[in-house]
Amino acid sequence: RVDGQRLWDALMELARIGATEKGGVKRLALTDLDRQGRDLVVGWGKAAGMTVTVDQIGNVFMRRAGTNDSLPPVMTGSHIDTQPTGGKFDGNYGVLAGLEVVRTLNDHGIRTEAPIEVAFWTNEEGSRFVPVMMGSGVFCGAFTLETAYAAKDTDGKTVGEELERIGYKGDQVPGEHPIGAYFETHIEQGPVLEDADKVIGVVPAVMGLSWYDCTVTGMEAHAGPTPMHLRRDAMQVAARIIPEVVAIANRYPPYGRGTVGMMQVFPNSRNVIPGQVKFSIDLRNVNDELLNTMHEEMTAFVAQVATDSGLDVKLERVSYYPPCPFHPDVVGAVRSATAKLGYSTMDVVSGAGHDAIYAARLAPSGMIFVPCKDGISHNEIEDAQPAHLEAGCNVLLHAMLERARV
Amino acid sequence: RVDGQRLWDALMELARIGATEKGGVKRLALTDLDRQGRDLVVGWGKAAGMTVTVDQIGNVFMRRAGTNDSLPPVMTGSHIDTQPTGGKFDGNYGVLAGLEVVRTLNDHGIRTEAPIEVAFWTNEEGSRFVPVMMGSGVFCGAFTLETAYAAKDTDGKTVGEELERIGYKGDQVPGEHPIGAYFETHIEQGPVLEDADKVIGVVPAVMGLSWYDCTVTGMEAHAGPTPMHLRRDAMQVAARIIPEVVAIANRYPPYGRGTVGMMQVFPNSRNVIPGQVKFSIDLRNVNDELLNTMHEEMTAFVAQVATDSGLDVKLERVSYYPPCPFHPDVVGAVRSATAKLGYSTMDVVSGAGHDAIYAARLAPSGMIFVPCKDGISHNEIEDAQPAHLEAGCNVLLHAMLERARV
Ligand SMILES: NC(=O)NCCC(=O)O
Ligand SMILES: NC(=O)NCCC(=O)O
Numbered sequence: 001r002v003d004g005q006r007l008w009d010a011l012m013e014l015a016r017i018g019a020t021e022k023g024g025v026k027r028l029a030l031t032d033l034d035r036q037g038r039d040l041v042v043g044w045g046k047a048a049g050m051t052v053t054v055d056q057i058g059n060v061f062m063r064r065a066g067t068n069d070s071l072p073p074v075m076t077g078s079h080i081d082t083q084p085t086g087g088k089f090d091g092n093y094g095v096l097a098g099l100e101v102v103r104t105l106n107d108h109g110i111r112t113e114a115p116i117e118v119a120f121w122t123n124e125e126g127s128r129f130v131p132v133m134m135g136s137g138v139f140c141g142a143f144t145l146e147t148a149y150a151a152k153d154t155d156g157k158t159v160g161e162e163l164e165r166i167g168y169k170g171d172q173v174p175g176e177h178p179i180g181a182y183f184e185t186h187i188e189q190g191p192v193l194e195d196a197d198k199v200i201g202v203v204p205a206v207m208g209l210s211w212y213d214c215t216v217t218g219m220e221a222h223a224g225p226t227p228m229h230l231r232r233d234a235m236q237v238a239a240r241i242i243p244e245v246v247a248i249a250n251r252y253p254p255y256g257r258g259t260v261g262m263m264q265v266f267p268n269s270r271n272v273i274p275g276q277v278k279f280s281i282d283l284r285n286v287n288d289e290l291l292n293t294m295h296e297e298m299t300a301f302v303a304q305v306a307t308d309s310g311l312d313v314k315l316e317r318v319s320y321y322p323p324c325p326f327h328p329d330v331v332g333a334v335r336s337a338t339a340k341l342g343y344s345t346m347d348v349v350s351g352a353g354h355d356a357i358y359a360a361r362l363a364p365s366g367m368i369f370v371p372c373k374d375g376i377s378h379n380e381i382e383d384a385q386p387a388h389l390e391a392g393c394n395v396l397l398h399a400m401l402e403r404a405r406v
Numbered sequence: 407r408v409d410g411q412r413l414w415d416a417l418m419e420l421a422r423i424g425a426t427e428k429g430g431v432k433r434l435a436l437t438d439l440d441r442q443g444r445d446l447v448v449g450w451g452k453a454a455g456m457t458v459t460v461d462q463i464g465n466v467f468m469r470r471a472g473t474n475d476s477l478p479p480v481m482t483g484s485h486i487d488t489q490p491t492g493g494k495f496d497g498n499y500g501v502l503a504g505l506e507v508v509r510t511l512n513d514h515g516i517r518t519e520a521p522i523e524v525a526f527w528t529n530e531e532g533s534r535f536v537p538v539m540m541g542s543g544v545f546c547g548a549f550t551l552e553t554a555y556a557a558k559d560t561d562g563k564t565v566g567e568e569l570e571r572i573g574y575k576g577d578q579v580p581g582e583h584p585i586g587a588y589f590e591t592h593i594e595q596g597p598v599l600e601d602a603d604k605v606i607g608v609v610p611a612v613m614g615l616s617w618y619d620c621t622v623t624g625m626e627a628h629a630g631p632t633p634m635h636l637r638r639d640a641m642q643v644a645a646r647i648i649p650e651v652v653a654i655a656n657r658y659p660p661y662g663r664g665t666v667g668m669m670q671v672f673p674n675s676r677n678v679i680p681g682q683v684k685f686s687i688d689l690r691n692v693n694d695e696l697l698n699t700m701h702e703e704m705t706a707f708v709a710q711v712a713t714d715s716g717l718d719v720k721l722e723r724v725s726y727y728p729p730c731p732f733h734p735d736v737v738g739a740v741r742s743a744t745a746k747l748g749y750s751t752m753d754v755v756s757g758a759g760h761d762a763i764y765a766a767r768l769a770p771s772g773m774i775f776v777p778c779k780d781g782i783s784h785n786e787i788e789d790a791q792p793a794h795l796e797a798g799c800n801v802l803l804h805a806m807l808e809r810a811r812v
Contacts, residue, residue, distance in 0.1 A: 085673075188631060189628045189630070189631045190627075190628060190630075190631025190632050190633070191627075191631075191632065191633075191636055192631070192633070195636075207630060209630070211676060220782075220785065221596075221781060222595045222596060222757065222758055222781075222783055222784060223663065223665035223667055223688045223690075223757075224595070224613060224615070224663060224690055224756070224757030224758040224759070225594060225595045225596025225597075225598070225756065225757030225758050225781065226596050226597065226663075226757065226781060227596070227597075227598070227660070228655055228656055228659070228662070228663065228664075230597055230601075230781075233652070233665070235666050235667070235669070236648065236649060236652055236666075239645050239648035239649050239666075240649070242641060242642065242645035243642060243645050243646070246634065246639070246642055249634055250634055253634070254633070256634070257629065257630060257632075257634065258634075259639070259677070259678075259679055260641050260642075260645075260680075261629055261641070261671075261674070261675050261676050261677060261678050261679065261680060262671065262674050262675060262676050263641070263669060263671050263674070265667075265668065265669050267491075268667070268668050268669070269667050269668060270617060270667050270668050270686040270688060271665070271667060271688055271758075272667050272784060273665055273667060274666075274667060280676040282629045282630075282676060282677055284629075350630070350631065351628065351629075351630030351631030351632065352628055352630040352631050352677075353630070375627060375628075375631065375632060375636075376626075376627065377628055378628060378675075378678060379626065
């Protein structure tokens with residue numbers, strides 16, 4: 001069993017780097033604070049006897065040797081970058097749970113046959129640099145190192161420059177690092193476990209995601225003198241599309257999701273009929289066929305609204321990844337570890353994307369969820385219970401031991 | 407008849423002060439550019455033999471003496487401040503048409519019994535300082551001088567300071583300035599005249615206006631992991647209200663108007679269910695009873711949506727003025743001048759607010775509209791035809807002469 005207090009203390013110490021007044025953490029990828037966080041975790045890894053390698057996109061691998069070092073490592077990990085208004089647990093928990101597993105093995109002098117590795121991936125959040133899940137995405141070849149290096153923050157600084165500056169541009173070619181199996185522990189970021197009063201979420205799959213920008217272009221005009229029938233009101237046309245995003249999600253339960261999270265109105269003046277409205281659409285499902293049907297219904301609906309309204313309505317897909325079912329062996333290892341330890345459990349499909357979906361392209365992968373308060377994440381009030389974090393870490397320990405063999 | 411070329415030349419010369427690259431004008435109230443514009447117009451007024459007085463809110467009155475100076479003046483005017491992306495005609499036309507009337511009377515040596523006055527009112531646009539129509543509003547007592555002085559721009563500068571700084575804080579107590587009748591020429595700011603191919607709009611009334619801020623408060627949550635039935639999505643609730651704004655306007659034709667022009671979404675992130683959405687509602691009608699019915703239907707609908715959704719929905723009225731029917735004598739003077747001059751004409755209810763609605767609280771008032779290109783105003787591409795501007799000015803001349811008597 002892991003040391004829950006030591007895990008909690010490590011989380012709290014890491015959370016001091018970039019701590020915000022409201023109790024959250026702001027430690028954006030590749031900033032000086034990210035460097036401090038990386039240095040702290042790497043120091044802990046070395047103190048626990050691990051050797052550290054860094055690849056060209058700044059992914060860090062901390063390795064505890066196995067008795068048979070020709071076997072590919074059993075890996076766990078996550079990320080330590082945060083949202084601008086982030087919390088203490090998202091990502092950080094997955095990395096420090098891995099560290100706690102190694103510390104526990106050390107405490108008990110347990111040798112594993114396969115090596116154990118704890119990784120942290122660069123820029124999972126995608127807040128400072130897009131795309132999200134950058135480090136793991138480059139690692140698995142979802143996009144190129146050049147694309148990632150060229151990504152700019154709002155000040156025009158690139159990932160390439162910033163990696164160099166903080167001293168985390170390594171030598172290893174991303175992906176040229178074998179993985180035997182990959183586990184990731186994470187707070188759920190949703191309310192399902194808390195609602196059902198369960199401690200461990202076994203994650204059979206991650207939903208696929210389709211992101212769109214929808215742009216409605218009408219004609220700006222004065223809100224007073226322009227008769228209703230002569231208007232080309234972009235806001236009203238947008239308001240026809242917005243409810244359909246939810247209607248489509250609701251037609252494909254239980255894992256259909258539809259969200260309009262972002263909107264910009266031009267010129268955004270009280271007495272001007274909007275000439276243009278841009279908004280985002282986020283569609284998800286765990287079944288690729290259903291996600292595709294949702295995509296087709298969205299496309300057809302928008303085309304129909306364009307025809308009906310006579311306005312120009314553009315729907316552009318800006319991101320997509322398919323649903324990612326995790327490997328039955330890894331999911332099975334999590335399930336049996338949970339059963340052995342006697343924690344209450346249920347399956348929870350992940351609605352959020354994680355580095356594990358990219359790792360899964362290269363090796364059998366799976367995830368372990370623990371509850372977070374009110375399902376809230378990406379928020380400074382993100383919170384989780386020490387007992388739940390300890391439980392997830394115990395499950396990780398036992399599942400990894402099953403794969404790495406003692 | 408007025409000199410259309412001279413009127414046009416004056417418009418173009420004034421439009422140089424604050425001219426923008428796209429052919430518009432940016433001359434915000436009480437800036438250095440406003441001072442330059444005011445000085446130019448005042449200089450023209452003095453050169454035309456007028457005496458100039460300024461009141462404490464910076465309204466400027468340029469007076470051509472009558473043969474019986476104990477009669478209250480027949481006044482015309484408008485404003486010379488512009489929107490940030492404004493045009494050459496909105497407001498400026500009304501002031502320079504008045505100047506052209508005086509120049510024409512001078513050319514022909516015509517004396518009127520009542521004095522003629524040309525006014526320009528401070529801060530009609532309300533872009534830099536709210537409320538809109540500030541100078542005429544203080545003049546008629548719609549709000550106090552203290553309220554107006556305290557209004558701040560985004561840099562924290564007040565109207566009181568800025569009036570002093572540009573040298574236009576006069577001595578006259580606002581409102582202590584008699585008016586016999588008030589005329590205002592203006593571009594229509596709508597498409598009605600152009601659509602009907604008419605030159606002169608006789609304005610029987612200005613629509614009343616009700617402005618609201620609507621705030622929907624739900625709960626921020628991650629767009630992926632949060633099941634549809636557990637969401638408190640402020641955007642979706644807003645999207646139920648937005649179409650009703652138009653539906654209500656359409657139930658009270660032909661002068662019902664309904665617009666949602668402004669929206670802010672929190673936190674406005676692609677993968678976060680909006681926790682709060684704020685938007686503006688602009689309702690108008692020319693009939694006060696109907697405007698009130700529209701207000702009641704809006705209020706009831708929002709309350710119903712709040713009940714149905716379980717979210718907190720606040721509707722706050724932030725501005726209101728009732729419809730303003732103009733005085734039959736002044737409207738009649740405009741109508742008969744138009745007929746005498748043989749211009750094509752129709753009645754056009756003003757959808758936009760104007761200084762004339764505040765002048766109308768103190769004296770018989772009316773307006774003359776001329777077409778503007780595509781009905782566009784509050785835009786740098788605002789445009790109007792010289793022949794139409796000349797025609798409107800001729801109507802003003804003859805209507806004012808009827809009231810001022812030769
Ligand atoms: N874990 C997480 O928040 N990933 C960001 C991408 C997403 O919206 O799922
Ligand atoms: N004339 C004009 O644009 N006034 C501003 C107030 C309104 O929206 O009507």
